[in-house]
Amino acid sequence: xSAAREEILGRVRAALAGDPxxxxxxxxxxxxSPGLSGAGLVDRFAERAxxxxxxxxxxxxxxxxxxxxxxxxxxxxxxDLAESxxxxxxxxxxxxxxxxxxxxxxGVVTNCALxxxxxxxxxxxxxxxxxxxxxxxxxxxxxxxxPADRIVASVPEAIRALRGSLPRPLTFMSGPSAxxxxxxxRVEGVHGPRRLEILIVGTA
Amino acid sequence: MxxxxxxxxxxxxxxxxxxxxxxxxxxxxxxxxxxTKRAAVVAEVPDWEELxxxxxxxxxxxxxxxxxxxxxxxxxxxxxxxxxxxxxxGAEATRIVTDIAKRHSVKEVIKVKSITxxxxxxxxxxxxxxxxxxxxxxAELIIQLGDDVSSHILVPAIHRNRAEIRELFMRKLxxxxxxxxxxxxxxxxxxxxxxxxxxxxxxxxxxxxxICDTGTICVVExxxxxxxxxxxxxxxxxxxxxxxxxxxxxDMEVFLQLLPRSSTGERMNPYNxxxxxxxxxxxxxxxxxxxxxxxxxxxxxxxxxxxxxxxxRCSACLNVCPVYARTGGHAYHSEYQGPIGAIxxxxxxxxxxxxxxxxxxxxxxxxxEVCPVKxxxxxxxxxxxxxxxxxxxxxLEKLAMGAAIRMFDNPGLLETAQKIARIAQRPFVSDGYITxxxxxxxxxxxxxxxxxxxxxxxxxxxxTRR
Numbered sequence: 204x205s206a207a208r209e210e211i212l213g214r215v216r217a218a219l220a221g222d223p224x225x226x227x228x229x230x231x232x233x234x235x236s237p238g239l240s241g242a243g244l245v246d247r248f249a250e251r252a253x254x255x256x257x258x259x260x261x262x263x264x265x266x267x268x269x270x271x272x273x274x275x276x277x278x279x280x281x282x283d284l285a286e287s288x289x290x291x292x293x294x295x296x297x298x299x300x301x302x303x304x305x306x307x308x309x310g311v312v313t314n315c316a317l318x319x320x321x322x323x324x325x326x327x328x329x330x331x332x333x334x335x336x337x338x339x340x341x342x343x344x345x346x347x348x349x350p351a352d353r354i355v356a357s358v359p360e361a362i363r364a365l366r367g368s369l370p371r372p373l374t375f376m377s378g379p380s381a382x383x384x385x386x387x388x389r390v391e392g393v394h395g396p397r398r399l400e401i402l403i404v405g406t407a
Numbered sequence: 408m409x410x411x412x413x414x415x416x417x418x419x420x421x422x423x424x425x426x427x428x429x430x431x432x433x434x435x436x437x438x439x440x441x442x443t444k445r446a447a448v449v450a451e452v453p454d455w456e457e458l459x460x461x462x463x464x465x466x467x468x469x470x471x472x473x474x475x476x477x478x479x480x481x482x483x484x485x486x487x488x489x490x491x492x493x494x495x496x497g498a499e500a501t502r503i504v505t506d507i508a509k510r511h512s513v514k515e516v517i518k519v520k521s522i523t524x525x526x527x528x529x530x531x532x533x534x535x536x537x538x539x540x541x542x543x544x545x546a547e548l549i550i551q552l553g554d555d556v557s558s559h560i561l562v563p564a565i566h567r568n569r570a571e572i573r574e575l576f577m578r579k580l581x582x583x584x585x586x587x588x589x590x591x592x593x594x595x596x597x598x599x600x601x602x603x604x605x606x607x608x609x610x611x612x613x614x615x616x617x618i619c620d621t622g623t624i625c626v627v628e629x630x631x632x633x634x635x636x637x638x639x640x641x642x643x644x645x646x647x648x649x650x651x652x653x654x655x656x657x658d659m660e661v662f663l664q665l666l667p668r669s670s671t672g673e674r675m676n677p678y679n680x681x682x683x684x685x686x687x688x689x690x691x692x693x694x695x696x697x698x699x700x701x702x703x704x705x706x707x708x709x710x711x712x713x714x715x716x717x718x719x720r721c722s723a724c725l726n727v728c729p730v731y732a733r734t735g736g737h738a739y740h741s742e743y744q745g746p747i748g749a750i751x752x753x754x755x756x757x758x759x760x761x762x763x764x765x766x767x768x769x770x771x772x773x774x775x776e777v778c779p780v781k782x783x784x785x786x787x788x789x790x791x792x793x794x795x796x797x798x799x800x801x802x803l804e805k806l807a808m809g810a811a812i813r814m815f816d817n818p819g820l821l822e823t824a825q826k827i828a829r830i831a832q833r834p835f836v837s838d839g840y841i842t843x844x845x846x847x848x849x850x851x852x853x854x855x856x857x858x859x860x861x862x863x864x865x866x867x868x869x870x871t872r873r
Contacts, residue, residue, distance in 0.1 A: 205493075207492075207493040207494060207495050207499060208481075208493040209496060210495055210839070211477075211479070211493050211698070211704065212474050212477065212698045214700065214704035214708075215473045215474045215649075215704055216474050216478070217704075217706065218704050218705075218707040219471065219473070219707070220476070222471060222710075223709075225470050226468070226471075227464055227467045227468040228458040228464065228468075228577065229461065229464045229465055229468050230457070230461050230463075230464045231461055231662065231810075232454070232455040232457040232460070232461070233454045233458045233461055233664075234453070234454045234457075235660075240825035244433035251674065254674075255677070260533065272541040281815070288625055302605045302606075302639060303605060306605060307798065312801070319675075321674065322674040322675035323675070324675045324676065329686070329689055335689035335690070336634070336638045336689055336690055337638050337639060337686060337689075337690075338636050340635065340638055340639075350439050357659050358664050358675075359657075359660035359665050359705075360656060361660075361847075362656065362659050362660040362663070363657060363660070364658050366621075366657070369621050369623060369656065370487050370621070370622075370623075370684060370686070371682070371683075371686060371689075372681065372682040372683070372686055372689060373679075373680070373681040373682075373691060374634065374677060374678065374680055374681075375663075375675065375679035375680075375681075376677065377673070377674070377675040377676065377677050377678075378677055380629065380631035380677055380678065381418055381629050381630070381678070382545045382546075382593055382628050382630045383562070383629075383671070383678050384544070384546035384549070384562060384563075384564055385545070385567075385569055385572055385589040385592055385593070386433075386569055386589065387436075387437050387440050387441070387562070387565075388438075388589040388644075390589050390590045390593045390620060392593075392597075393545065393593055393596075393629075393630035393631055393632070394543070394596060394597060394600065394601075394604065394630050394631035394632045394635050394636075395630070395631025395634055395677070395678060
């Protein structure tokens with residue numbers, strides 16, 4: 204198909220041929236941080252995540268362990284999830300659970316890469332204690348641990364911090380899945396998890 | 408496609424649409440709702456104008472160096488284990504996708520909403536090859552099951568109400584019991600598609616952004632059907648217009664703020680997936696990226712029209728447009744509707760296909776104000792009008808305009824014309840306005856006031872004062 208490649212690049216060059224010389228300057232006068240920190244950051248994240256109909260709980264490490272222990276049903280967890288985050292009934296994903304097995308469990312418990320206060324977003328980067336993408340997608344109920352010190356203020360801060368995660372796949376989640384396709388009524392829970400519970404652990 | 412007998416031009420289709428009061432109410436309410444949400448979340452952002460300028464300049468910079476960036480993207484995607492294909496037009500792109508499907512002997516593919524694949528009529532091509540495409544976005548499913556066409560870039564089934572959707576699902580999904588509550592209708596779609604997600608081995612997606620320095624592709628969505636398509640099948644093919652590039656990973660910090668707020672009026676949409684080539688043990692193990700030209704290079708060659716390629720398909724311009732709010736999307740007869748459709752369709756599908764679209768606007772400029780990448784849509788509309796008129800053959804209007812130029816150039820001629828007009832207009836004047844008229848005059852006065860020629864012109868009055 205290299206004929207197509209050469210032709211398209213040729214067309215692009217021809218289209219640009221008459222342009223005036225000189226680069227277009229990229230304007231970067233936007234804020235990179237809304238200037239939140241400490242407790243304000245955690246408050247903002249909790250408030251914004253709840254606005255998307257996620258359940259948000261603020262706990263210490265012991266409280267998180269207890270909350271996860273109390274989960275009902277069998278939960279899938281990443282192979283490397285710490286002992287203290289394990290539910291009573293769990294199955295570790297070592298990559299050979301198939302789609303149907305993942306579809307059948309009650310839920311999933313994972314950690315996260317970071318979270319964004321301004322938008323109430325959690326980011327998974329397939330790194331430590333997060334597992335592969337399918338395990339947080341097929342189960343109906345996602346319990347996500349958000350260590351308070353991983354909350355950043357803004358989208359630019361998150362993007363810059365995530366460069367190091369590449370080339371691993373990234374998933375940004377803001378609340379459970381949703382649609383507004385029928386008469387613009389927002390319905391939570393379409394194809395992705397119908398419930399998202401966020402445990403904010405510790406203080407920033 | 409419409410047959411020759413069916414109305415095709417915007418005025419014809421719009422006349423039919425505005426007569427449908429239910430449709431006008433649906434579209435009016437919907438656009439009002441999204442408009443209000445967008446305004447609220449944009450007002451929250453103190454540096455919104457700076458972000459818009461960053462978005463515009465990033466897009467313009469990328470387009471001005473598009474050859475270099477395309478080569479860079481190809482390099483980084485290939486290095487990450489993806490395969491890059493180049494498609495000069497829709498036919499070539501659909502051939503690439505169907506060939507991949509045939510090579511894997513798949514009978515079905517799942518699709519995440521992509522207007523680009525609509526533009527190239529991919530579903531028809533797949534069906535012709537004996538492969539069944541399943542649209543997985545709720546609205547796209549409603550459109551596909553109803554053999555319908557999209558009427559909004561973001562909310563394709565905006566013209567359908569819950570009762571119609573309930574009836575459609577019962578008939579097409581073989582359900583005997585179903586309420587018309589949106590939550591129940593959504594649940595019905597979920598269970599229908601679940602099996603497909605778990606079993607279909609190949610997915611086709613569009614792409615919101617292609618990041619050149621890292622080779623990362625980004626898909627922005629809400630329902631999770633995108634994540635399903637991008638994660639579960641063995642083979643993934645993404646079709647992306649060549650204008651969707653962003654230079655570096657860090658540039659996403661601009662677009663991931665501009666797009667969700669402009670589009671759905673949310674601080675962030677529920678899900679963004681960003682993947683780089685192939686990841687062993689996670690997601691599709693074969694990834695193809697199809698770079699589509701399909702006249703985009705023609706748009707690039709037109710220096711006024713070029714800014715159209717800045718578009719990130721947010722649909723904010725549709726929701727503020729007084730014309731779209733009254734006609735709905737079908738009047739635009741295209742997969743791209745509203746103000747952006749009025750400039751994109753003639754440029755991508757050719758002037759012949761859409762010569763009336765650049766005129767489907769009052770040039771009020773609301774679209775330009777809300778555009779997150781500052782496309783001056785009114786400027787491009789006027790530019791395309793000029794092109795449309797230059798292409799059309801001789802006409803009464805052109806003759807009249809030519810005569811008008813001569814008349815206004817010559818004071819004597821003008822006075823004579825005014826004297827004739829005073830007599831000719833008499834039967835049609837009421838209250839100082841011409842309300843009827845003949846031929847083209849009638850077309851004008853049907854929807855607008857035309858002041859009558861006064862009994863005495865300023866020049867005549869001036870002469871009586873001396």
